[in-house]
Amino acid sequence: MDQEILTRKQAMSALNIKDYRALNKLIKAGLPVIHAGSYVRFSKSDISEFLEKHKERGGEVTCK
Template sequence: MSQDVLTRKQAMDALNVKDYRTLNKLIEAGLPVIQAGSYVRFSKSDISAFLEKHTKKGGEAACK
């Protein structure tokens, strides 16, 4: 498997997420997935872009 493609568990580690429900919420929020049949994979570059897009700038709190 290519190092640029991650399993669900590897994506959770990269996102510092502890359970699958949170990962699913991120997918619903727009985190791109690569799906082939029942296999779900994530691109490292897609994860980086997603985090960059959803990171608050200028000291704004992420949660209110």
């Protein structure tokens, strides 16, 4: 598997955010998450796709 898998901290760095609450809001807005037991991981390619998708919409991410 060539896909790069990131921890929460690495994902936050890739997203350029510093607060876990912001990460949780992005997850609620549709950021894909990989659950492996009690671990939460993120695919770097999924993060890139998520950002591209929201960039096309004018950069807005709405969280309910």
